Amino acid sequence: MFKNKVVLVTGSSRGIGKATALLFAKKEAKLVVNYSSSEKEACAVVNEIKNLGSEAITIKCDVSNESEVKKMVQKTIDKFGKIDILVNNAGIVFDVPFFERTVEQWKKTLDVNLLGTFLCSKYVSKQMLKTGGGKIINISSTNGIDCFSPEAIDYDTSKAGIIIMTRDLAKELAPTIQVNSIAPGWVDTKMNKDLPKDFIKKETENIYLKRFAKPEEIANAVLFLASDAASYITGSILKVDGGYG
């Protein structure tokens, strides 16, 4: 189903983005592995993809920088001629107590998570409309729905924004492009590496399935939304959180 499809996954040098890129590669898609600073890790992902027999390139691009996003999209078109699937996955979080949160931290989080999703969607969808369609999957979070962390107030705000943006984009780009979002709960990635052990234990007790997700379990949901099996789904938010509360 994905043979020769061109898939751009932002922030795919590690974590959920890497698992997603590798899963699409296993299905014979061509991949763009985007990163902003982790060049070595991104190149390692491309090597893994090539070992699977698929094509891939790395593109360094800060998704919050408009001119870099334009260049990333152009480089992808120059190399592969089209973009079929965009996964807006790049994201950052800084855990900082509410009263210590600075304007700079707030802006950085909103720039990468929210502006980045907007910019990549804008410039990629322009190309998708020219080539007859595509799928956009935005990685939000249950933090944007019903799982709140005041020490990541900017992150939660950005993820709620991605959910509303998904609905706006689905309306704007229909019927040619389908736009959906995955809202993961806790996932075992580097993003959570500094969480205190007792906090992880407490949160794990709140998860019905009693464990954090593996990145591959989020990738499976992305693949579903990008597949023909999701042909009548657009503007939807799919929680993948193992049940929580």
Ligand SMILES: NC(=O)c1ccc[n+]([C@@H]2O[C@H](COP(=O)([O-])OP(=O)(O)OC[C@H]3O[C@@H](n4cnc5c(N)ncnc54)[C@H](OP(=O)(O)O)[C@@H]3O)[C@@H](O)[C@H]2O)c1
């Ligand atoms: N882990 C969780 O529990 C969880 C839960 C819900 C939602 N999510 C969301 O899932 C997504 C992936 O999270 P993760 O846990 O896999 O995080 P991660 O392991 O920290 O990976 C983040 C990825 O984003 C890239 N990135 C960061 N800033 C970027 C920028 N400005 N431009 C381009 N790429 C950038 C990083 O590459 P560089 O190092 O090169 O910048 C890296 O590849 C995020 O949107 C996150 O908010 C995660």
